[in-house]
Amino acid sequence: MWVSTKAQYGMRALVEIAIAGDRPTSLKTVADRLQLSQQYLEQIFAALRRAGVVDSVRGAHGGYRIARPLDEVDALAVVELLEGSVAPVSCIDDEDACDRTGACSTEGLWRDVDAAVREVLRRTTLADLVRQRTFLNIEPLPASFASDA
Numbered sequence: 001m002w003v004s005t006k007a008q009y010g011m012r013a014l015v016e017i018a019i020a021g022d023r024p025t026s027l028k029t030v031a032d033r034l035q036l037s038q039q040y041l042e043q044i045f046a047a048l049r050r051a052g053v054v055d056s057v058r059g060a061h062g063g064y065r066i067a068r069p070l071d072e073v074d075a076l077a078v079v080e081l082l083e084g085s086v087a088p089v090s091c092i093d094d095e096d097a098c099d100r101t102g103a104c105s106t107e108g109l110w111r112d113v114d115a116a117v118r119e120v121l122r123r124t125t126l127a128d129l130v131r132q133r134t135f136l137n138i139e140p141l142p143a144s145f146a147s148d149a
Contacts, residue, residue: 003079003083004082004083005040006040006044006082006083007078007079007082007083009034009036009040009041009044010044010045010048010078010082011075011078011079011129012034012036013027013030013034013036013041013044013045014048014053014054014066014073014078014126014129015126015129015130015133016029016030016033016034016133017030017054017063017064017065017066018066018070018126018129018130019130019133019134020065021065022065023065024056024057024061024062024063024064024065025063025064025065026062026063026064027041027042027045027063027064029063044082045064047081047082048078048081048082049064051081052067052068053066053067053068053073053077053078053081054066054067055067066126069127070125070126070127070130071125071126071127072125073125073126073127074121074122074123074124074125074126075120075121075122075124075125075126075129076118076121076122076124078126079121086114086117086118086121087110087114088110088113088114088117089110091104091107091110092110092111092114
């Protein structure tokens, strides 16, 4: 499984949107805060909106907000939505992808890896990531202190 920037940025941006609660947050704000491309986030959020993960609000104070309770949005659903399969090898999802399926000495390994990855992503919710983000939110030292070091 290779997680592209699409899933990485999508998860990080969802956390930023979730922190705002019911108040819509613009993708420009999120892009600036995370130092990401706003155009790329727009592509990602179009898919998230179509899937019902986020709602868009039009207008001067518009933006995006999370459409469901944070503890009901799990990382597996988001990653699969943005990436497709999280399987480490193609034969896990498609037995016809490999002529050695069922007769491969490493198939069990890849199935175990797949199950472990899915379990971690399934049990990690947006609420968990927001709590982690809040915990890590350490403000940088003011410039005057940073230059004294």
